[in-house]
Amino acid sequence: MLLTPNAMSPRLRWGLYSVTGLIALFLLLPIVFIVLLSFGSSQWLVFPPPGWTLKWYQQFFNNPEWMAAAFASLKVAVLTTIFAVALGLPTAFALVRGRFPGRDMLYGIFTLPMIVPLVIIAVAVYALFLKLGYTGTLFSFVVSHVIVALPFTIISIINSLKLFDQSIEDAAVICGASRIQAVFKVTFPGIRPGMVAGALFAFLVSWDEVVLSVMMASPNLQTLPVKMWTTLRQDLTPVIAVASTLLIALSVLVMFIAATLRRRNEARMPS
Amino acid sequence: MSAVIKDVAQQPQTLVCLRNLNKHYGDFAAVDNISLDIQDGEFLTFLGSSGSGKSTTLSMLAGFETPSSGEILVSGKSLVNVPPHKRDIGMVFQRYSLFPHLSVRDNIAFPLAIRKLAAAERNKRVDAMLKLVQLDQFAHRRPSQLSGGQQQRVAIARALVYEPRILLMDEPLGALDKKLREDLQDELRQLHRRLGITIVYVTHDQEEAMRLSQRIAIFSHGKIVGLGSGYDLYQNPPNAFVASFLGNSNFLRLKAQGNAVATFEGQLLSIRLTAGLQTGQDTLLMIRPEKAQALSVEQAAAQPLQTGWNEVSAKVGEVLFLGESQTCAVLTQGGTAMTVKALSAAGMPLKTGEQVRVRWATADACVYTQWAESDLNKAAGAH
Ligand SMILES: Nc1ncnc2c1ncn2[C@@H]1O[C@H](COP(=O)(O)OP(=O)(O)OP(=O)(O)O)[C@@H](O)[C@H]1O
Ligand SMILES: [Mg+2]
Numbered sequence: 245m246l247l248t249p250n251a252m253s254p255r256l257r258w259g260l261y262s263v264t265g266l267i268a269l270f271l272l273l274p275i276v277f278i279v280l281l282s283f284g285s286s287q288w289l290v291f292p293p294p295g296w297t298l299k300w301y302q303q304f305f306n307n308p309e310w311m312a313a314a315f316a317s318l319k320v321a322v323l324t325t326i327f328a329v330a331l332g333l334p335t336a337f338a339l340v341r342g343r344f345p346g347r348d349m350l351y352g353i354f355t356l357p358m359i360v361p362l363v364i365i366a367v368a369v370y371a372l373f374l375k376l377g378y379t380g381t382l383f384s385f386v387v388s389h390v391i392v393a394l395p396f397t398i399i400s401i402i403n404s405l406k407l408f409d410q411s412i413e414d415a416a417v418i419c420g421a422s423r424i425q426a427v428f429k430v431t432f433p434g435i436r437p438g439m440v441a442g443a444l445f446a447f448l449v450s451w452d453e454v455v456l457s458v459m460m461a462s463p464n465l466q467t468l469p470v471k472m473w474t475t476l477r478q479d480l481t482p483v484i485a486v487a488s489t490l491l492i493a494l495s496v497l498v499m500f501i502a503a504t505l506r507r508r509n510e511a512r513m514p515s
Numbered sequence: 516m517s518a519v520i521k522d523v524a525q526q527p528q529t530l531v532c533l534r535n536l537n538k539h540y541g542d543f544a545a546v547d548n549i550s551l552d553i554q555d556g557e558f559l560t561f562l563g564s565s566g567s568g569k570s571t572t573l574s575m576l577a578g579f580e581t582p583s584s585g586e587i588l589v590s591g592k593s594l595v596n597v598p599p600h601k602r603d604i605g606m607v608f609q610r611y612s613l614f615p616h617l618s619v620r621d622n623i624a625f626p627l628a629i630r631k632l633a634a635a636e637r638n639k640r641v642d643a644m645l646k647l648v649q650l651d652q653f654a655h656r657r658p659s660q661l662s663g664g665q666q667q668r669v670a671i672a673r674a675l676v677y678e679p680r681i682l683l684m685d686e687p688l689g690a691l692d693k694k695l696r697e698d699l700q701d702e703l704r705q706l707h708r709r710l711g712i713t714i715v716y717v718t719h720d721q722e723e724a725m726r727l728s729q730r731i732a733i734f735s736h737g738k739i740v741g742l743g744s745g746y747d748l749y750q751n752p753p754n755a756f757v758a759s760f761l762g763n764s765n766f767l768r769l770k771a772q773g774n775a776v777a778t779f780e781g782q783l784l785s786i787r788l789t790a791g792l793q794t795g796q797d798t799l800l801m802i803r804p805e806k807a808q809a810l811s812v813e814q815a816a817a818q819p820l821q822t823g824w825n826e827v828s829a830k831v832g833e834v835l836f837l838g839e840s841q842t843c844a845v846l847t848q849g850g851t852a853m854t855v856k857a858l859s860a861a862g863m864p865l866k867t868g869e870q871v872r873v874r875w876a877t878a879d880a881c882v883y884t885q886w887a888e889s890d891l892n893k894a895a896g897a898h
Contacts, residue, residue, distance in 0.1 A: 415612040419626035
């Protein structure tokens with residue numbers, strides 16, 4: 245309470261503002277840097293750029309390998325989103341509504357991938373798929389991404405489901421809707437913010453996932469981050485800056501959509 | 516009031532039958548062997564303190580809870596294996612439970628849409644409902660744009676629009692303030708009279724129960740311990756628990772001396788003729804504060820005791836003025852506390868420390884032979 249901006253001395257206030265500003269700058273700087281470089285004319289990523297050009301974008305969009313990677317990323321992310329929501333929804337219902345022994349443990353298991361270091365999951369999944377001969381397939385990408393995306397999806401659906409008053413669903417049932425109908429017609433619209441957030445989370449997790457993807461990749465199937473990674477090891481071209489910029493742009497767009505939806509939703513349902 | 520009850524009694528059409536209904540959670544009996552007949556078209560209220568099993572019983576009627584054992588019959592047919600959405604019962608919940616993403620109109624139309632009613636018929640019925648609950652102008656609003664009272668009216672309209680035979684209401688007015696609650700109580704009573712629907716209502720507000728219902732079922736520890744009109748339950752409580760739960764009461768401990776006489780603190784009193792009383796048996800007398808009179812010694816001397824009345828001597832403790840009425844707390848010679856209540860208009864010119872004579876008519880005092888000490892304690896109603 246004492247630290248509300250108005251109660252502080254001007255000097256302290258400006259001090260805090262500048263620290264906050266510096267931290268924000270520190271976080272933003274690499275992004276700004278890479279975006280500027282993607283438009284810079286220097287082949288060697290000189291900063292500040294000696295001139296401006298769209299040449300690298302042209303190269304990116306004209307290169308079938310980069311386009312294939314971008315398309316693969318999009319495909320994997322969309323499929324991951326679909327499966328994460330399709331699996332996360334019933335799981336969240338079971339974890340919130342279910343009355344069975346071991347429910348809390350199950351919750352722990354489902355959220356484990358958030359805590360376990362990614363490399364460990366990656367190695368485990370890689371070993372499994374290697375044995376099954378699935379590495380380098382779309383299937384292996386989607387499965388491994390769903391594993392790490394699912395906890396985020398489940399948690400955001402669980403949160404909105406816990407907030408949803410179940411007597412609203414009961415009201416639909418007593419009005420004549422079967423339980424399934426009530427869930428689809430009343431509960432899903434009610435928890436839509438959580439479902440949308442969960443879907444966007446899944447998309448973002450998959451979209452910039454690199455550790456698992458590097459292991460799952462094959463010469464004929466790799467996602468954008470993987471392609472960046474492999475290209476980076478061969479030579480440093482501004483096309484990588486372009487790929488980074490596009491990666492960031494889509495992430496920012498998705499986050500912007502999420503924020504807009506949330507704001508609209510709050511405006512519609514106060515309290 | 517009693518006229519209405521007689522009408523019902525003349526054509527006792529039982530609509531709902533609860534038979535030895537039980538609901539156990541582990542070892543705990545939330546509903547303990549309840550049997551109850553609900554008449555067609557009656558307004559019945561479940562009244563009881565928190566945790567007494569009212570909502571659980573209602574939930575079993577609605578189908579959200581499955582009885583551990585027992586039967587629920589509607590028009591003679593068992594409901595136990597009918598899922599809630601096929602029971603054709605309407606229900607209004609405490610927290611309104613409107614569909615937040617639908618307009619008022621679509622909320623009310625929901626049960627009809629589910630039943631795939633033709634659009635024309637659907638609109639006609641929804642319009643009629645909107646008019647009935649006086650929300651015509653709000654049809655296009657979202658529930659979040661309505662006041663609590665308006666939201667509850669939407670919930671009532673939504674529960675009535677498909678014309679169920681039974682309407683269940685679980686503390687529907689609990690979240691509203693007093694004034695609005697009384698307005699809605701009046702609307703509800705009129706609605707019931709107009710539609711002739713059977714209403715089972717849950718509340719823990721005695722006044723609300725009295726105001727609304729034709730019959731009240733009093734719940735305690737998962738059992739129905741009293742059933743009847745508010746008038747009968749109040750005037751002639753079937754047991755000491757109901758007596759102390761409803762309104763205020765004075766309890767005097769007597770020893771029976773035959774079937775119509777008992778001693779209280781060594782003094783002989785006449786009591787209602789009660790079959791099976793043994794001489795020397797512990798007996799409990801219950802007198803409502805407003806049925807007792809407190810007279811000063813001079814007043815008592817001027818007004819000889821009528822036949823059929825009793826009198827005990829006491830000392831005034833405290834006199835309270837409550838606006839419409841006045842209460843006077845007294846202590847008998849043997850140390851029994853009593854309260855006497857009179858309308859302010861009648862006047863009770865007593866002062867603390869004065870001697871008084873407390874009088875009551877034998878016919879107005881109820882006699883109990885079996886009770887538990889906790890029955891006499893109002894707070895002991897809950898778990
Ligand atoms: N799912 C449950 N598991 C265990 N106990 C339960 C469950 N549901 C209800 N109970 C218990 O059953 C008893 C009766 O509950 P119920 O909700 O019927 O009470 P009520 O009379 O409606 O009370 P209130 O006036 O507070 O709503 C309570 O003691 C409650 O704790
Ligand atoms: Mg309740």
